[in-house]
Amino acid sequence: MRLPGRLSAAIEVLADIEARRRPVSEALKGWGINNRFAGAGDRAAIGNLVYDALRKRASHAHVMGSDDPRALVLAVAVRDWGEDPQALNAGFEGDTHAPAPLTDEEIARFGRGDDTLAATGNATRADVPEWLEASLERGIGSDWVTQLRAMTGRPPLDLRVNLLKSGRERVAKSLKRFEPLETAIAPNGLRMPAGGRDARTPNVTTDEAYLKGWFEVQDEGSQIVSALAGAAPGEQVLDLCAGAGGKTLATAAAMGNTGQIFAYDSDRARLAPIYERLKRNGVRNAQVRAPEEGALDDLAGRMDRVLIDAPCTGTGTWRRRPDTKWKLTPDLLAQRTGEQAALLDEAVRFVKLGGTLVYVTCSILPEENVDQIAAFRPRHPEFSVIDAAGLWATQLEGPVAALSDAQGGLLLTPLSTGTDGFYFCALRRNA
Template sequence: MMKRVHRPLAEAVLQNLILIFNENQKADQVIQSTLKSNPKWGSRDRRFIAENTYDIIRWWRLLKFSVEINERKFKDEQNFWKMIGGWLTIQGYELPEWEEFKALEAEKVLTNYAADDKSRKVRESIPDWLDELGEKEVPNWDAELAELNQPSEVFIRVNTLKTNLEELKKVLAKEGVEVDEVVDFQNALRLKKRQKIDHLKSYRKGLFEVQDAGSQKIVEYLAPEEGATVIDACAGAGGKSLYLAALMQNSGEIISTDVEKRKLKELNIRAKRNRVDIIKTSVINQDFIDRHSEKADYLLLDVPCSGTGVLKRNPDAKWKLKPSFLEEIVQTQQQILNDYTKLLKSGGVMVYATCSLLKSENEAQIERFLSLSDEFTLEKEERVSPAKTGFDGFYMARLKKK
């Protein structure tokens, strides 16, 4: 029996795509806003809207090939309808006899989709320039690219300041959430199925945070001691700062900084929920660097990057990323390494990290930094490979100041 689609849900997907591609809005924010707009939608409706929006974005180029659209940008709403109809056809839906779908030839769509002579750029649905760069800079690019096109899983981190892994598993089971433990991770759990969890009592009580396993590994890589002074210099909304506090048993001092003040406000809210009181927040600028020079025992630099390691959860990024942005972000990373490392004491430890798979943002940056500074030595470095782990892609390097 073929699956059926309801028009209000298809229209929701349509509006999502228009906002994401024509208005350049971020996919996760658009989808979240859409789902909040109609509280009458049930879990199945919400899943249809979210999953089909993400899947159409993820397979955009392959889908354009399948429905035979050549335009680079869609000015005509009909092209978006054609993409939706093509994807629903591929997914085994019975297309309604709507005006928007009348010109769509289902057999042709399926034939094109199944053709085995497609190039990798079309088959894996990625821009030419990014595929060529990945081939040049990313080890095992074929496997990484295939994994980056899989839907992301949801990982959570146990807040050990309030509970432990075994107790949290029991609490979540009572709340209807099934989880698996993650091999080689002491505080990570994986949801067996994607579902809404930020409304749960256990979440509101601060028993856990949503955090990818790769991201958790970066914090464990720094491995700060209790009572230490840590500066998280690119903290954002503070997921890593909160884990640092848990590893330090809420003992010592964490200074979480970012260039955007609004993100730090979110961190302060999360810290209260997590029962963390050793975090102080500050906007980072030259004055901050001067006042806190050589203050940190540990320094975390989770720097801005291309985000090529997190395309599973942000598939729209591959269509919005430009070579010019990549050139700019590499310069920003170099500037951060040059300026922010002044915050670290002699004998202190720092971790440089990105959520990128590109060598130019990772190993090449550390090689360049070490060639320009004789104050630091590289202790170890590691890539988190999506293809090998199923996690997001990360790079991390642990350095010590002499």
């Protein structure tokens, strides 16, 4: 397919998402099934157009004066991919798969787009829903617009080397055709930076090294908070929201397959993939606890470390799932914060005297992060916050890159750490 056909396909996919309220991945998969003539390169390019459009939906719509699928895709082609409007029109001529030619008004809007964008509101320039403005400014600070603009770019592909089976140099050699780089902060990570325009993301999960369990796909931010959690060999650890097991696997490697990790999740479906992943990674010190009544009763007061990777709005992953940015509502945020408070209170009974409670989210909103810690501490005064800067110095190299908050937690962002957005706070039980 040529670019005009790819643009038309992206417009079709965005229209399908809007009409049927489908997740992006489902809409793209559906388009691919219905258009089997499209090659892998075509599907990647169309996906890039769709995701780029959603990442900057507000600013693109402002420039174009419309947020319909055609306006958004054309905006991506010109503003993000560097296409010239007149050259696009020339390419559309005689192509039966091309969109309708750009109008004089559309071409004029591109000419004055940056000037009008500079004069518009912060939410539009940051490409976020307006109702989140006050929350983001409170949680991130006065440069929140700059921070959020960094979240509109494409994410890299990050890998965590599984030290139970391999080493970073060995994995890098196995994947040298993808030209991986060492991660800047995480000690055992590799990164493939995102490409521009129609670049394809490497399919590393078909590589022999992945099938052997030498590495896992894991954002560097997730690797960083896993390292900050500080699990040590021989400890007893409860992963209370284990899900598919990403942090369980990282913790097992940090513990050198010693001690015991109890992986639990209240949702049986989320927990299902963990079994195969544990086997492939060679993890022998993890015990999966299914969500049944009394499943964790025997762990009360025994855990050296309890990790809460809390269910959240996922605002820190907006680069990867930009459609969720525009679906988020105050009601959903309230639901998540209620779940998080309940999980923090539930975790208390498992932490032994002198043990550590680790709270993590993939959110950048203060309601899910610093506010939760501020509310938790009066309810449980026996817990005190552990200095996160000290943990960083112990577990990671270099100065603290993340943003600090009033409760002693850390916020990772694409601009500050080059990662997805994550929040981390650790508390010690003193009495």
